[in-house]
Amino acid sequence: MAVPFFDIQYLLDERRRGELLRRWQEILVHGRFVNGPEIGELEASLSEFLGVEHVVACSNGSDALVLALRAAGVGPGDEVVVPSFTFFATAGAVSRIGAIPVFADVDLDTFLLSPEALAAKTSAATKAVLPVHLYGRPAGCAELRAVAEEAAGHPVQVIEDAAQAVGAVHPDGPCGALGDTAAFSCFPTKNLPAAGDAGFVTTRDGERAAHLRRLREHGGGRQYYHDEVGYNFRHDSLQAAALLVFLPDLLQWNAAREEGAQHYDQLLAEAALGEQVRPPELVPGHVYHQYVLRCQGRDALRDHLQQAGIGCAIYYPLPLHLQPCFAELGGAPGQLPGAEAAAAEVLALPIYPGVTALQREEVVDRIAGFYRNG
Numbered sequence: 001m002a003v004p005f006f007d008i009q010y011l012l013d014e015r016r017r018g019e020l021l022r023r024w025q026e027i028l029v030h031g032r033f034v035n036g037p038e039i040g041e042l043e044a045s046l047s048e049f050l051g052v053e054h055v056v057a058c059s060n061g062s063d064a065l066v067l068a069l070r071a072a073g074v075g076p077g078d079e080v081v082v083p084s085f086t087f088f089a090t091a092g093a094v095s096r097i098g099a100i101p102v103f104a105d106v107d108l109d110t111f112l113l114s115p116e117a118l119a120a121k122t123s124a125a126t127k128a129v130l131p132v133h134l135y136g137r138p139a140g141c142a143e144l145r146a147v148a149e150e151a152a153g154h155p156v157q158v159i160e161d162a163a164q165a166v167g168a169v170h171p172d173g174p175c176g177a178l179g180d181t182a183a184f185s186c187f188p189t190k191n192l193p194a195a196g197d198a199g200f201v202t203t204r205d206g207e208r209a210a211h212l213r214r215l216r217e218h219g220g221g222r223q224y225y226h227d228e229v230g231y232n233f234r235h236d237s238l239q240a241a242a243l244l245v246f247l248p249d250l251l252q253w254n255a256a257r258e259e260g261a262q263h264y265d266q267l268l269a270e271a272a273l274g275e276q277v278r279p280p281e282l283v284p285g286h287v288y289h290q291y292v293l294r295c296q297g298r299d300a301l302r303d304h305l306q307q308a309g310i311g312c313a314i315y316y317p318l319p320l321h322l323q324p325c326f327a328e329l330g331g332a333p334g335q336l337p338g339a340e341a342a343a344a345e346v347l348a349l350p351i352y353p354g355v356t357a358l359q360r361e362e363v364v365d366r367i368a369g370f371y372r373n374g
């Protein structure tokens with residue numbers, strides 16, 4: 001049985017298709033494709049759903065990070081500590097505003113920025129730290145802030161990269177309310193998908209939210225008057241309408257992902273693969289944007305699964321301190337062993353809400369077969 005890694009059709013059942021078409025039809029009637037009434041409605045709904053006071057919808061998760069950094073006062077020459085093991089946009093956003101990404105190691109057990117590594121990379125020039133709730137697992141932002149401020153000797157802004165963590169909850173509170181500002185992505189494969197590119201920023205601070213809104217639209221409070229140089233990072237009405245259709249199902253989809261993770265965990269334990277396959281730790285509040293194993297012989301296992309029609313993926317094969325575009329920052333192999341080991345060992349299994357129990361059994365049977373016959 002083939003098992004796709006991801007299939008967008010789980011979103012588009014008859015009811016949701018109908019609602020989407022009805023919502024989009026309304027936009028055809030009012031004609032406000034940009035800055036339509038759907039944007040404010042979406043921001044209010046997300047704010048209520050997440051439990052964060054202010055939501056500013058924008059073009060995508062990468063731009064949301066740029067907005068979050070700018071509104072936090074980060075600018076050219078400032079250092080921002082980022083985990084090396086994450087999607088490119090985390091560090092790309094720092095470079096895009098002329099600031100300097102400083103790469104720190106991750107804890108191999110959680111794949112999250114490690115407090116010790118953060119302390120080692122924080123300096124007097126550190127303006128912010130950008131923890132990533134990688135794969136949907138909430139990072140402990142309060143601890144990271146305390147560590148960074150102690151090492152820097154001054155206040156440090158905490159910007160959450162929550163692109164993969166919509167709906168995730170840490171014991172300290174919901175992702176999006178743990179730091180000073182947070183950036184989310186609604187790329188169609190994310191837990192809360194749009195029907196194209198979309199993202200949003202959250203903050204608990206009203207003044208910062210107003211600043212984010214100005215930055216989203218060329219830095220002006222009044223049309224054609226500009227206090228600073230901002231961007232065109234507007235959200236579009238068609239995407240807001242799609243997100244309003246999908247948001248009511250997010251809790252149920254996140255629950256399906258968690259159930260999938262628990263099932264994989266049980267199947268892998270029964271397969272008794274020992275050290276060859278290490279499943280992720282299951283923690284409350286995790287939303288399993290990805291379900292990621294650490295595996296021995298990872299590339300051969302990936303090839304074996306793909307040949308058998310089992311979807312799987314490597315997030316991410318090269319840590320950011322080793323990316324060619326950051327070569328001038330002096331990264332070299334061996335500097336960040338956690339990130340480098342993660343890049344060599346990780347393999348993500350199908351976890352989107354449409355995966356069936358039978359499909360998960362097939363995936364684990366194939367993994368077990370690889371090690372038994374290997």
Ligand SMILES: Cc1ncc(COP(=O)(O)O)c(C=O)c1O
Pocket residue numbers: 060061062063086087089090132161163164184185186187197198199
């Ligand atoms: C950790 C992380 N940060 C940022 C982004 C950027 O989001 P977008 O693709 O919406 O620009 C992503 C998207 O994949 C991500 O996974």
